[in-house]
Amino acid sequence: MNKRLFVKGNDALAMGAIEAGCRYYFGYPITPQSEIPEYMSRELPRIGGEFIQAESEIASINMLLGASACGVRAMTSSSSPGISLKQEGISYMAGSELPGLIVNICRSGPGLGGIDASQADYFQAVKGGGHGGYHIIVLAPHSVQEMYDLTMLAFDLSDLYRIPAMILGDSVVGQMKEALVPHSYRNPGLPSKNWAVSGKGGRKEQSIIKSLYLGDGELEAHNLKLHERYRILKEKEVRYEGVELEDARLIVTAFGSAARISKTAVRMAREVGMQVGLLRPITLYPFPEQAFRKATETCGRVLCVELNAGQMVEDVRLSVHRDAEVFLYGRPPGAGSQPTPEEIFEQIKKYYEAIS
Amino acid sequence: MTTVLKPAFQRPVSLKDVQTHFCPGCHHGTIHRLVAEAIDHFDIQERTIGVASVGCSVFLYGYFDVDVVEAPHGRAPAVATGVKRVLKDRMVFTYQGDGDLAAIGTSEIIHAANRGEGITVIFVNNTTYGMTGGQMAPTTLPEQVTTTSPYGRNVGSEGYPIRMAELLSILEGVTFSARVAVDSPRHVLEAGKTIRKAFQCQVEGAGFAFVEVLSACPTNWGMNSLKANERVGREMIPYFPLGVFRDHTAKAGKKPQGESKLSHLGKKS
Ligand SMILES: Cc1ncc(C[n+]2csc(CCOP(=O)(O)OP(=O)(O)O)c2C)c(N)n1
Numbered sequence: 194m195n196k197r198l199f200v201k202g203n204d205a206l207a208m209g210a211i212e213a214g215c216r217y218y219f220g221y222p223i224t225p226q227s228e229i230p231e232y233m234s235r236e237l238p239r240i241g242g243e244f245i246q247a248e249s250e251i252a253s254i255n256m257l258l259g260a261s262a263c264g265v266r267a268m269t270s271s272s273s274p275g276i277s278l279k280q281e282g283i284s285y286m287a288g289s290e291l292p293g294l295i296v297n298i299c300r301s302g303p304g305l306g307g308i309d310a311s312q313a314d315y316f317q318a319v320k321g322g323g324h325g326g327y328h329i330i331v332l333a334p335h336s337v338q339e340m341y342d343l344t345m346l347a348f349d350l351s352d353l354y355r356i357p358a359m360i361l362g363d364s365v366v367g368q369m370k371e372a373l374v375p376h377s378y379r380n381p382g383l384p385s386k387n388w389a390v391s392g393k394g395g396r397k398e399q400s401i402i403k404s405l406y407l408g409d410g411e412l413e414a415h416n417l418k419l420h421e422r423y424r425i426l427k428e429k430e431v432r433y434e435g436v437e438l439e440d441a442r443l444i445v446t447a448f449g450s451a452a453r454i455s456k457t458a459v460r461m462a463r464e465v466g467m468q469v470g471l472l473r474p475i476t477l478y479p480f481p482e483q484a485f486r487k488a489t490e491t492c493g494r495v496l497c498v499e500l501n502a503g504q505m506v507e508d509v510r511l512s513v514h515r516d517a518e519v520f521l522y523g524r525p526p527g528a529g530s531q532p533t534p535e536e537i538f539e540q541i542k543k544y545y546e547a548i549s
Numbered sequence: 550m551t552t553v554l555k556p557a558f559q560r561p562v563s564l565k566d567v568q569t570h571f572c573p574g575c576h577h578g579t580i581h582r583l584v585a586e587a588i589d590h591f592d593i594q595e596r597t598i599g600v601a602s603v604g605c606s607v608f609l610y611g612y613f614d615v616d617v618v619e620a621p622h623g624r625a626p627a628v629a630t631g632v633k634r635v636l637k638d639r640m641v642f643t644y645q646g647d648g649d650l651a652a653i654g655t656s657e658i659i660h661a662a663n664r665g666e667g668i669t670v671i672f673v674n675n676t677t678y679g680m681t682g683g684q685m686a687p688t689t690l691p692e693q694v695t696t697t698s699p700y701g702r703n704v705g706s707e708g709y710p711i712r713m714a715e716l717l718s719i720l721e722g723v724t725f726s727a728r729v730a731v732d733s734p735r736h737v738l739e740a741g742k743t744i745r746k747a748f749q750c751q752v753e754g755a756g757f758a759f760v761e762v763l764s765a766c767p768t769n770w771g772m773n774s775l776k777a778n779e780r781v782g783r784e785m786i787p788y789f790p791l792g793v794f795r796d797h798t799a800k801a802g803k804k805p806q807g808e809s810k811l812s813h814l815g816k817k818s
Contacts, residue, residue, distance in 0.1 A: 217635060243634040247627070248660035255624035255657070259600070259631020262618045267631070285621050390616035390632065392596035392639045401610045403601075403619035 198373045202340040202366045203228035205373045206296060207236070209344035210268055212378045215294065216242030217267035219256035221249055221275060224308045225364035226298035229270040250275035254282030254295070261286065261293040262402040264389030266348055270296035273314050274305065276322070283357055284323030287419070288404025290388075292351035294344070295329070296360045298367040301526030310363035310450050311526030315504040318361050319478040326416065328423050330358040330430075331477040333448040337371045343475070345378055350430060352383050354422050361477060363500070365450035365531075423479070432475040433484050437463065441470030443545045444488055445537070446509055447498040448474050455498045458537035467545050477505070485512035495519045496544050498537055500526050520544050561585035563594040565614050574774025576764035576781075577605055577673065579731045581612055583741045584644065584671055587748040588615065597640040600629040602654075604646035605679040623654025626661035629668045640751055642669040648678040651687040651711050658717070662757050665722030669747045670759045672713060674789065675766040683769030687711045690788055695769070710788060714761040718794035724756035724801045727793040730763040732781035736791070746798070755801035763789055 200208070207229050210218075218233035230246065237244045247253035253269045260267035271279065276297045286293055297318065301311040314322075318331045330350050332343040344360060351358035390400045406412040434452075436459060438444065447455040452473040462469040472488055472495075474481050489495060493516055497506040503523040510519045522540045524530050560566060564585035571577045588594050594615055601609035603622035610617035620628040625643035633641045650658050650672050661668065677695055678684040685698040688710045692701040702710075718726040725747055729740035740762060747758035763785045767777035 217631070219631065245630065245634065245664075248656050251624065252627040252630075252657050252660065255620060255627035256631035256634075258620070258624075259618060259628035259633075260635050261631075262628075263632055263635040265635050267635075281621055282624070285619075289619070390598050390618055391636065392593075392598055392616055393614070394595045399610060399614060400616045401619075402617070403610065405607060405619060 195374060195376060198375065199370055200337060200373050201228055201368060201370050202334070202337045202362065203298065203368065204232055205337045205340040206344050206360065207232035208375060209341035210294065210348070211236060211240070212375065213266060213345040213348045214378065215266040215268050215348065216240065217260045217265060218242070219245045219247050219253035219260070219267070219269050220271060221247050221253055223272045223275045225300060225367050226270050226272050226296065228367070229296060250278035251282065254279035257293050257295070258282055258286050258289070258291060261291040262289075262390050264386035264391070266352070268294035268296065270298065272298050272300045273302050273311070276314065276317070280323035283329065284325050284327060285404050286357045287321075287327035287329060288325060289402050290355040290419075291357065291402065292355055293357050294347050294351060294360070295357060297362070299361065299363045307527055308364060309526050309528050310365045310500055310531060312363065312449060312451060312499050312504070313501040313526055314361065315477065315499070315501060318359055319480065319508070327419060328356070328478050330354070330356055330426065331361050332358065333361050333475060333477050334366055335449050335452045335473065336366065337369065337373050340366060341373055341375060349381055349383065352386070354426060356422060356426070361449065363450050365453065427479040427482065430476060431479050431481045431484065433481040434471070434473040434475060435484070435488070436471040436473070438470040438472060438488050438492070440468050441488075441492045442468040442494070442548055443541065444470050444472050444492050444495045445498060445541060446472045446474070446495055448477060448505060451498050451500050454532060454534055455537055457534035458541055461534060461538045462541050462545070467541070469541055469545065474505070480508045480512065482512040485509060486514055489514040489517035493517045494544060494548065496540060497521050498532070498540070499523045500531065561589045563588040563597070563614050565612055567611065569612060570608065571605065572768040574765060574767035574777050575605070576675070576731050576762070579737065580671065580673060580762050580764065583731070583737070583744045584642070585613060586741060587745040590745055591748055591752050593640045593748070593752065596638070597642070598632055598636065600625045600632065600641065600643040602643065602645040602649040603680070604649050606644050606646060606673065607680070609644055623649050623652070624657055625649070626654065626657040626666070626668070626670065630661050630664070630666050633666055633668050640669070640748065642671060642748070644671045645673065646679065647672070647674045647676065647686045647688040651713050659720070662717050662759065663720045663722040665724070665756045667751055667754060667756055669751050670757075671744065672759065672761045673764045674713070674761055675764040676710070676785065677766050677769045679766050679769055683766070690784055712789060714759065714794050717759050722757055723759065723795055724797045725750050725758040725793075726795040727759070728761040728763065728789060728791050730781055730786060730791055732763070732765065732778050743793070750798050753798070755798050761789070
């Protein structure tokens with residue numbers, strides 16, 4: 194390990210998953226994520242794992258539910274239309290307190306849309322895409338290295354909190370090739386999964402994995418327990434990257450591939466002496482509310498760049514200091530709609546120059 | 550010489566000593582018992598995992614003293630696939646109604662069967678959606694009145710009842726497929742044997758086994774228990790014949806369990 198490799202983001206993600214101990218993959222082909230099942234179908238059988246190309250995304254999320262119920266690390270991956278089909282299963286996993294990794298290498302929509310990079314599944318990912326009022330952990334890598342690193346983190350957080358975790362990427366981070374330095378996985382001391390099914394085997398009590406609660410007050414208590422975990426997530430597990438925020442007079446915020454492009458634009462601004470910083474949420478759920486709040490105590494302007502018509506901007510607006518102004522540069526996805534660093538730099542200039 | 554007297558009839562160990570929520574005359578209780586007897590027979594309670602479906606049998610964990618995973622409506626075969634692929638030496642069964650298995654979950658059952666997953670599927674066909682109040686099911690008989698076929702099932706627009714045991718029997722992945730009923734003592738005994746065989750199939754690692762059980766739903770059929778029981782023989786069996794439609798248990802032999810099937814690929818460096 195520790196040698197530099199030149200790999201695609203999707204392959205890096207698959208490598209990270211295997212390094213983190215994932216031995217079970219269930220999925221259905223869809224562009225732009227098919228490198229992940231292809232990698233897994235090649236590697237898992239060699240190391241005693243199981244790969245199933247399921248009959249649908251619905252079947253694959255439920256295979257994941259079954260495997261996770263046995264206490265092992267398992268995953269599925271897909272892209273937007275397939276993730277829509279998985280929502281019922283994700284809701285059941287959330288309700289049944291099952292960990293597990295779901296990867297969404299987003300494509301553009303609605304409907305069949307296109308295969309271009311998109312961040313239009315933000316709402317679906319962070320607001321609980323299925324029914325019933327739950328959240329999952331959502332991590333947004335912006336580089337090939339992070340496709341590897343955050344996949345390991347996703348498994349850890351998911352296991353620790355018994356909440357399904359999602360990697361939310363797109364074809365930019367999934368398809369691009371760049372340097373990856375793989376490193377060994379280290380278990381951060383996670384609790385044992387004594388809740389898993391295994392056959393009673395000597396246990397007095399059954400293990401039951403379920404989301405049905407019909408007794409008086411049972412379901413309310415169950416929901417309150419889940420929401421307490423979400424609160425702890427917000428308190429302890431927020432991750433973000435801040436670039437030159439200290440003296441910033443304008444903060445650009447973006448996640449994933451949009452942050453990647455925005456970083457270049459922010460550098461262009463700094464090169465001409467403009468005091469512009471970048472706040473990049475890495476955990477989209479839990480959202481870095483406090484980081485925004487704190488950063489906007491001294492800097493009153495935020496420009497939110499997204500590859501959609503404006504979704505994360507709503508969470509930014511809810512998080513910033515009440516006197517801060519939040520602007521949106523949202524590019525709905527589709528062929529040729531990806532903003533260049535120059536275009537974002539133009540937006541930066543527009544809102545920066547308005548500061549007098 | 551002393552003779553040890555064994556009780557001729559007792560509650561199966563894997564069935565909990567609790568009252569069920571099933572309506573009077575419903576056959577789910579009988580079928581639960583037969584499944585529990587099979588689990589006891591092979592002494593596999595400690596290594597069995599049940600997968601519950603959505604329908605009247607959703608409370609599987611309340612009645613069977615085994616580990617249970619609850620699946621979304623129709624998805625039990627996919628959930629069971631996930632469980633069995635991880636715990637290859639454990640016994641995994643699903644227990645599903647006809648709405649669950651033959652309507653919303655058609656895709657999952659056909660593909661789990663076709664992959665030859667080493668699971669046992671108990672399919673309870675009561676020609677209606679019991680839990681939701683007696684709507685039309687894919688197995689509802691022609692002309693049968695339900696709450697959503699108030700003029701009787703019109704096969705011209707609603708199609709014909711699906712014979713799942715026969716349908717699955719043509720798939721190469723299937724080792725055993727049969728249909729039984731529990732409307733008479735003789736049928737109960739035969740059903741018990743067939744369900745045992747379906748579990749034996751898994752115990753021996755012989756592959757996918759499916760047993761369809763014709764079942765009465767007095768409440769939603771609007772009949773008393775006796776009339777509902779009679780209907781099984783009078784109307785259901787003529788359309789859904791009892792029998793074994795595929796039995797490759799002898800041929801299937803023992804498949805290796807708990808081993809990577811591709812060990813010839815060797816380890817990755
Ligand atoms: C996705 C979804 N659709 C519909 C339902 C409502 N529902 C619950 S049980 C059921 C049908 C149950 O009928 P069946 O599978 O025949 O089993 P039975 O109750 O007759 O034993 C339906 C439609 C649901 N829970 N989930």
